[in-house]
Amino acid sequence: MAATQHTLVSIVEDKPGVLNRIASLFRRRGFNIDSIAVGHSEVAHLSRVTIVVNGSNAMVEQVRKQLDKLIDVVRVSDITANDITVRELALIKVKATSTNRSEIIEIADIFRANIVDVASDSLTIEITGDEDKISSMMKLLKGFGIREIARTGRIAMVRGNLGTSPGETGTAGRRAKKQT
Amino acid sequence: MKKTGAQIVCESMINEGVEVMFGFPGGVLLPFYDTLPEYPQIRHILVRHEQGAAHAADGYARATGKVGVCMATSGPGATNLVTGIANAYLDSVPMIALTGQVATPFIGKDAFQEIDIAGITLPITKHSYVALNPGDLPKIMKEAFHIAQTGRPGPVLIDLPKDVLQESAEFSYPEKFNLPGYKIPTRGHPTQLKNAAKLISEAQKPVIIAGRGVVISRASEELKQFAETAQMPVITTLLGIGSFPESHVLSYGMAGMHGSGYANKALVDTDLLVAIGMRFDDRITGEIKGFAPNAKIVHIDLDPAEIGKNVAVSVPIVGDVKAVLQALLKMIEPKDHIDWINQLDEWRKTHPMTDIRDGAELLPQYIISQIYEATQGDSIVVTGVGQHQMWTAQHYIFNHSGNFISSGGLGTMGFGLPAAMGAKIGHPEKTVWCIDGDGSLQMTLQELATLVQDDIAVKIAVLNNGYLGMVRQWQDLFYDKRYVATPLSCPDFVKVAEAYCIPALLVNTREEVMPAIQQAMAHDGPFLINFQVEPEENVYPMVPPGATVAEFIEQPKKEVSSWPRRSTL
Numbered sequence: 001m002a003a004t005q006h007t008l009v010s011i012v013e014d015k016p017g018v019l020n021r022i023a024s025l026f027r028r029r030g031f032n033i034d035s036i037a038v039g040h041s042e043v044a045h046l047s048r049v050t051i052v053v054n055g056s057n058a059m060v061e062q063v064r065k066q067l068d069k070l071i072d073v074v075r076v077s078d079i080t081a082n083d084i085t086v087r088e089l090a091l092i093k094v095k096a097t098s099t100n101r102s103e104i105i106e107i108a109d110i111f112r113a114n115i116v117d118v119a120s121d122s123l124t125i126e127i128t129g130d131e132d133k134i135s136s137m138m139k140l141l142k143g144f145g146i147r148e149i150a151r152t153g154r155i156a157m158v159r160g161n162l163g164t165s166p167g168e169t170g171t172a173g174r175r176a177k178k179q180t
Numbered sequence: 181m182k183k184t185g186a187q188i189v190c191e192s193m194i195n196e197g198v199e200v201m202f203g204f205p206g207g208v209l210l211p212f213y214d215t216l217p218e219y220p221q222i223r224h225i226l227v228r229h230e231q232g233a234a235h236a237a238d239g240y241a242r243a244t245g246k247v248g249v250c251m252a253t254s255g256p257g258a259t260n261l262v263t264g265i266a267n268a269y270l271d272s273v274p275m276i277a278l279t280g281q282v283a284t285p286f287i288g289k290d291a292f293q294e295i296d297i298a299g300i301t302l303p304i305t306k307h308s309y310v311a312l313n314p315g316d317l318p319k320i321m322k323e324a325f326h327i328a329q330t331g332r333p334g335p336v337l338i339d340l341p342k343d344v345l346q347e348s349a350e351f352s353y354p355e356k357f358n359l360p361g362y363k364i365p366t367r368g369h370p371t372q373l374k375n376a377a378k379l380i381s382e383a384q385k386p387v388i389i390a391g392r393g394v395v396i397s398r399a400s401e402e403l404k405q406f407a408e409t410a411q412m413p414v415i416t417t418l419l420g421i422g423s424f425p426e427s428h429v430l431s432y433g434m435a436g437m438h439g440s441g442y443a444n445k446a447l448v449d450t451d452l453l454v455a456i457g458m459r460f461d462d463r464i465t466g467e468i469k470g471f472a473p474n475a476k477i478v479h480i481d482l483d484p485a486e487i488g489k490n491v492a493v494s495v496p497i498v499g500d501v502k503a504v505l506q507a508l509l510k511m512i513e514p515k516d517h518i519d520w521i522n523q524l525d526e527w528r529k530t531h532p533m534t535d536i537r538d539g540a541e542l543l544p545q546y547i548i549s550q551i552y553e554a555t556q557g558d559s560i561v562v563t564g565v566g567q568h569q570m571w572t573a574q575h576y577i578f579n580h581s582g583n584f585i586s587s588g589g590l591g592t593m594g595f596g597l598p599a600a601m602g603a604k605i606g607h608p609e610k611t612v613w614c615i616d617g618d619g620s621l622q623m624t625l626q627e628l629a630t631l632v633q634d635d636i637a638v639k640i641a642v643l644n645n646g647y648l649g650m651v652r653q654w655q656d657l658f659y660d661k662r663y664v665a666t667p668l669s670c671p672d673f674v675k676v677a678e679a680y681c682i683p684a685l686l687v688n689t690r691e692e693v694m695p696a697i698q699q700a701m702a703h704d705g706p707f708l709i710n711f712q713v714e715p716e717e718n719v720y721p722m723v724p725p726g727a728t729v730a731e732f733i734e735q736p737k738k739e740v741s742s743w744p745r746r747s748t749l
Contacts, residue, residue: 013361016310021302028303058488065485071307071327074361 035153095145192321206253208280234264239599255293270589274333306334315349368497383452392419393457402505441531470728559611564596564620594623
């Protein structure tokens, strides 16, 4: 049972302690969170949580079922097997001098990243994309000296008409996990 | 109409049919306790320690099927509930735990007796609430009672700050509520039911293993019909005891670590295991690779997260046990498995559960068989945790669901006495025996005072061997008899009972056993018998830790007088 990366999307009630409940469950059952991103959903009082976990299919299925048991969790879907759009945003502060500033800006352009702050000895770059894209750019910037990195963690959405939103029938994740 | 938070809590409990609660007051709960006399419908039992309140609510809930309610004050009161809440969580017992909290302006300030009890109990509650406004209370109470007793039952905690109890809000008990994230599966998936029925019709050596889910779902009658129609032998887990009459010809007792040899052999040989309302605990499965190695497994459970958690299954059926069995009953044909049943009966002869030796020693197993004789199997038996618990499971014959009450998942020593108290309050018309060990009893001994103050006629049998017996047994078998920290000095339990104004007897010989039991049952009120039993008796059979269920150890051969198991069919 090989461990692979899974993307879970969870719609949760926007109530105090709900993140605590999710985090507590992961800790207690010995599951590791690679990344977690939380924000409002399109429905008032409901938040959308995107969780990336590494594990075998059976383990992640157990994670999904345990999450689904939490009363404040309205829905959980494992959308790994779906055709999905995956994005992460990173802010990268790079050491920059007058001599190499233009070289850094060129790299940023190649990755369609934005320069969001310029200081005398640094540049802050905003990049959006999947993890691979962000990692490749970071590799190139490493040589200049990276001061600081802030990453949001993955957010994801199923392409096309299938969705993970509450109220929609035929949610993608459920369909994908019907094998049990 | 405006009511205070305390009144809203009481009114809500009455709306939910609460008749009794177990609690212990404290500073922040004074507004509640000051209000309580306005509601004489709610009987309050004052315990001596909050752990007792939680276990009593647990025992009450298991005996009646209703929600048990316990209450404790903030800080140490609340933390004392924790063991009892965890116990209820692991055994899926419907419970509401009400805790006092410091007034809302003090929350987060490390105020006197402030503790984050909702945080502490997060992983051991089905859900929890911190009430921050009295106006939220009706909705919280309604949801909490619904969540506690529906689906897979469990404890729900409600933290009640002092000012929320004091302040007023408009009260009307809600009819409806909205819990979009709370789904209860009802009946199984038709395709899986069909698959299960097919496997059942093809099986040559089928076995049913029934767990606490059958008790919770009140599906004993359906289980009996199902087993009889398909002629399938039935074994149970510890908490499944009583879900199928143990004197039925198709009953082969409990399986697992201290299960019968024949039940464990059946698990090894079976070609189809129908697991009903159980969760493949390690005490049942032993080493997983040797568990039902030749079998396809049909797993019926209400909780989808239990499917495939410990054991891979061929046919998962997520649904209420009763509804699933009713559906399956319509799909299966009468079958017979005479050869397989003969095989099991052969094993019953060669590996009998018969370790009551003749002789003079006062054997704990003998005492349990005598309590069974005296009660005709018609009492509620509550146990603590340890050897006495396993002997009770093995030697008392339980024919009714809910008559055996014991701490399974958490294995909480000290559960017996307070849980028996709760069971007796739930069923005052029934005889309630608390069979306890000297170690286990001493963990919650203080509740003897509660028995007296509230006149709760529990009969207590202490199987006193002067050891923490189950731990000593492991030291005996696996640690070269190095009895470290297990010899136990006990008080004179007769004098202790008498100090609490509870009549008591000391029993040293077999001849005294039955008369003492009869005297206890004839007495109108609580009664304690201190049985000085054989100190180094072990529980057999035993599947050693890490071994497969096939590798059970049996009692070293001595003279054996067989304890007759009776048949009704």
